[in-house]
Amino acid sequence: MYESLKAQTEYFHLYIFAFDEISLKILNELNLEKVTVISLKEFESPELLEIKSSRTKAEYCWTCTPSTIKYVLDKFSLIECTYIDADLMFFSDPCDLLNEMNENGKNVLITEHRYSTLPKLYSEKRAGRFCVQFVTFKNERESLKVLNRWRSQCVEWCFSRYENGKFGDQKYLDEWPEIYQNVHILNNPGGGIAPWNIGQYILRKTENSITGIIKKNKNKFDVVFYHYQYVKLLENGSVDIGWYYIPQKVRKLFYFPYLEKISKNEEMLNRTFTEYKTGFTKFDVNNFKNLFKTGLKKIFMYNMIKLN
16 A cells, blocks of 8 residues: 555655554564654553453454544644555555545545445445545544544444444444535545445556546546455465455456565565564354355355465
């Protein structure tokens, strides 16, 4: 994500929150350009520490999303801050997305999942209309009202389950366009190409970018970033890229370049830092449902890519 962001724009500074000691050590030693590394010791408030033990690692990361944005805005007195997921790769300048928000006179930016037909049937109710993958807040009174309320909600409830219209940090965003006048929903489909929406686009590589065509209306756009949800490294040298169907052309355009970079970075980290070891995912076979799903993956190699 960092390498692709740096390649696509010079107008950024990345604030990375290191949620464990090994990440903190490695990031500090790498001393990346245009990066500030923030430790949990610096960041965690008494309020967060009080509820930390009640959340899983993933749930606690989600809980902290709005708190990280607030911390950066307050600590570094920024004009605006954009939260981005770590599993993104940029293919053109994300400043275009922020310009769209500014042109519309808003101070909060959110992105839709834009589900394709089948994923929409079983994902939208649980995961929500919007995706916490690229969320911008300006350091202004009206946008901070949205941010502070979201932060309070996540501290109160943020779990990896659907319950009473809530799911993680994400479902809270569904009501924002209804209750806030200062929230802009991104129109550019290039901001958020992902496994759950690729079915509605024709995607092809040009000389300097990847372009898309919306099948429904034939509108063209440049891909700004792809969201690599679910990608898991396995001990047998394969990569599991999830359950949404990923066509071979999409694998070549997005996954092969991404996995090549991931592999090279893993080699560098294992070689340079003796305390670092690549983390592999093991299939969960604790119940019949997971055993059945694992069987499908292993027998039919569904959405599996073998690394060379």
